[in-house]
Amino acid sequence: QQQVKQSPQSLIVQKGGISIINCAYENTAFDYFPWYQQFPGKGPALLIAIRPDVSEKKEGRFTISFNKSAKQFSLHIMDSQPGDSATYFCAAYTGSNYQLIWGAGTKLIIKP
Amino acid sequence: ETGVTQTPRHLVMGMTNKKSLKCEQHLGHNAMYWYKQSAKKPLELMFVYSLEERVENNSVPSRFSPECPNSSHLFLHLHTLQPEDSALYLCASSNTGSEGHNEQFFGPGTRLTVL
Numbered sequence: 001q002q003q004v005k006q007s008p009q010s011l012i013v014q015k016g017g018i019s020i021i022n023c024a025y026e027n028t029a030f031d032y033f034p035w036y037q038q039f040p041g042k043g044p045a046l047l048i049a050i051r052p053d054v055s056e057k058k059e060g061r062f063t064i065s066f067n068k069s070a071k072q073f074s075l076h077i078m079d080s081q082p083g084d085s086a087t088y089f090c091a092a093y094t095g096s097n098y099q100l101i102w103g104a105g106t107k108l109i110i111k112p
Numbered sequence: 113e114t115g116v117t118q119t120p121r122h123l124v125m126g127m128t129n130k131k132s133l134k135c136e137q138h139l140g141h142n143a144m145y146w147y148k149q150s151a152k153k154p155l156e157l158m159f160v161y162s163l164e165e166r167v168e169n170n171s172v173p174s175r176f177s178p179e180c181p182n183s184s185h186l187f188l189h190l191h192t193l194q195p196e197d198s199a200l201y202l203c204a205s206s207n208t209g210s211e212g213h214n215e216q217f218f219g220p221g222t223r224l225t226v227l
Contacts (some may be wrong), residue, residue, distance in 0.1 A: 009152065010216070043116070043202050043218025044155075051216075070227055089155070098143060098168055102154040102216060 002027060006103025008037045016109050018075040021106045023090035027073065030092040034100070035064065038052050038087045047088070048075070056067050114138055115218035124225045125193065133188040133222045135203030143208050144186040145216065148176060149200040154155050161186060162208060193226045200224070 005024045013019045023033075034049035050057045050064040050073065057064045063076040076086055088102040116137045125131050137144060146158040160168035161180040175197075177189040186203055201222050204216040 004154070032214075041220060043204070043220050045218065046215050048217075054187055097213075098145070098160045098162065098214065100155075100210065100216065104152060104154050 002101055004090055004101050004103045006106060008088050008106060010107045010109070011111045012081045012111060013077075015080060015082060017080050017081045017110075019108055019110070020074055021088050021090070021108070022072065022074045023103050024070075025092050025101075026070045027092070027094070027101075028071070029094045030101070031095055032093040033064070033066065033073050034091050034093070035062075036089045036091065038089065040055075044089055046069070069070065075110075080108075082110045082112050085110050086109060113174045116203055116205055116217050118219035118222050120222060122221065122223045122225075124227065126142070126227050127129060127193060127195070129193075130155040130189070130191040132190065133201055133203075133224075135188075135219055137184055137186075137203075137205035137217070137219075138206055139207075141205035142183060142218070143206045143214075144146050144180060144183075145204040145206070145207075146186065146188050147202040147204065148174075149202055149221065155202070158188075190224075193224075198224055198226045 035047045036044035036049040038044040048059050048062050061078045066073045087105045087107050089105050091100045118184045119134045148156040159178040162176045164180050175192050179187040200221040202221045203219040206216045
């Protein structure tokens with residue numbers, strides 16, 4: 001119940017296309033859902049995050065869609081660029097301890 | 113230096129060696145974390161320190177020993193490691209303040225290879 005399941009494991013998208021990464025969870029106590037972006041040789045960095053009281057959050061080309069009833073959330077990258085090529089991790093947090101529960105990551109490649 | 117720094121960036125050690133990983137955060141945060149990152153797996157939380165006290169220890173083998181001498185520094189002491197311990201070790205820090213949503217800031221990691 002503490003797991004976050006992330007798919008796909010890898011994704012190739014043409015430049016200008018839409019990249020979509022999906023995550024699912026079971027624990028209804030999660031109240032914060034961040035997405036982290038990791039470039040090679042770097043640690044993960046927070047990209048965008050959402051709380052379950054909203055269904056969508058947009059920051060520039062990055063949008064999180066949240067479906068509370070289905071216990072799913074997804075990251076959409078519009079007009080994908082080669083500079084977006086990275087590994088993306090979804091995560092979930094209950095606020096009751098210090099633990100972020102992480103998905104396994106999606107390696108995104110944007111082809112020029 | 114800004115953010116979270118880690119040294120060394122790369123480490124190769126034999127199974128009988130003793131080595132230490134160092135992490136320093138320049139963000140004024142009150143919590144620090146050690147994670148293990150292996151390919152195609154979720155990040156594995158190893159240890160958490162809040163206000164210099166260990167608050168989480170996720171069933172990590174005793175060959176990994178953390179130390180947090182102050183709120184800015186975190187060490188991971190390694191001894192008698194196994195080849196399966198080869199991975200990227202990430203340090204992170206956060207401020208568990210009023211927001212409570214625990215945005216974690218990561219260092220670049222130490223790539224550890226155990227021969």
